[in-house]
Amino acid sequence: MDVLVVGGTGFVGQYLCRELDDRGYEVTALSRNPHDADLPTGVTRKEGDVTDYDSIEGAFEGKDAAVFLPALTPLFEPDGGNEMHDVVHYQGTKNALRAAEEHGVTRFLQMSALGADPNGPTHYLRAKGKAEEAVRDSDREWVVFRPSIVFGDGDEFGYFTKRLKQIFAPGVPLYPLPGGGEKAHFQLIWVKDLVPMLADALEDDEHVGQTYEVGGPEVLSLRAATELVYEAEGKSVTIVPLPMPLAKVGLPVLGALGFPMGGDQYEGLDFDNTPSHNDIDAFGVDPDSMKTYGEYLGVA
Template sequence: MTFLVTGATGTVGRHVVAELLRLGRDVRALSRTPDSAELPGGVEVVGGDLADVASLEAAFDGVTAVHLINFAGDSYGALDNGPDLVDLMVRKGVRRVTLLGGRDEGALEKALKASDLEWTMLTPVEFMGNTLQWWAASVRAEGVVREPFGGRLSAMVHEADIGAVAATVLAEGGYAGRELVLTGPEAITTAEKVRILAGAVGRDIAFVELTEREAREKWAADGMPGELIEFLVDALGNTPEVGYTVVPTVPEVLGRPARTFAQWAAENAAAFRSED
């Protein structure tokens, strides 16, 4: 049985690959740039683009289970060829699918739900790994985090737990037709997150709480497009209940506790330390 992982070099995909290998499965990884994909030994790397179904014929040969993402390209645009992708999987004999979803249901989600495939939707709340993107540069350079909404709660989930859930569902089944919300084991505020990170890094990290106006100005100066700024203001300032409500999905699927932010911070502390 061959397991195909799309988005295999991404934040979550690399963990899906690693867990499938740990479970002793044959793993094939899809990449738009297979020659430059850095993946563990034993992984078969193939070329293809989810936005171009014709490029995927060979990649899906002999595949039993697939981990999918619902976007393609450098712009992370939503896939609009869901029915064609599902037709390809059915024709190739795929039986089981996990899909890492986003905020909105797109064409791929709808096509999967209308199919006879064993599909499972994975809906993580905020990734712990986003901390690297948003905070690492300012912590290294200045020892400071500048963010609005310091009291905002988030039940952040470790990206390795997302990958492990996807791999376990693909390998073992049991969750067909279900939508699994994935969280960490606790909901913490932004201010608490800074404190935990400082402890892991081993240095003081100042937290400067921005007003909404200051945040908009900062993000605009950083080159963010207006659409993304509005998304962040809404997501951070009006986090929906699902974003701060801890659910037991990760321990139920994996048979162990979900990883904490303190664990994530310890694993990634070096990325926040200055080179001085």
């Protein structure tokens, strides 16, 4: 199988390229800056921007399958504002689908997000929801994945935690979290547990036309995850509850002053990021075999 990984030099993309290469596939990684990425020598690199159709169209030629991974983090407001979610997630997906159809790429796997909904509460979730609709309306053999937050070396969740520490309380064991970090819950999934499932979905016809919500083996609150990060550093922390109504007002104000969070990010902390049913069983995965966030940090 010849697979194009769109966003193949990103966090998940690099792991997936290695997994597919290990399975003996022909793999091409497409991204805006592919040349400095840590990829196996057998992986071909192509340069292109999903927001520019002409720059990516040729990379789809001769491919059997395409995986669409480009994503802007929902944890911080992106450069260019929250409207960029629509540009990258929705318009970018449409461009990739158009190129896949132009070149007869049979299978199309899209990385979406839990809570994706065209009428969702944030720009991120609305753009992801519209992208899902575009994928399902295509004539490709599609598969959609909706993971909870993915962790591993180079992940955004660890960066998010460190960034807040730098902004709010550098050198001080106080950490303000909206709602005390108890409002939002996550079912964090290790990237090395996720990518074999993505690869299996490309191989097995039984996954065509399916949407999978996947998460790790445990549910953690934002508070619990933050405490694990501090424990892994050998430090203690006092979580300072920031009342949700105050956070709703304060984060957009801070965003206007340059702090990379705003109303969208508040909304993202106001609901759980957990699957309604963990579809890992569709891939024969036992939760007990998966890595917890604490195990990854070395504080299980």
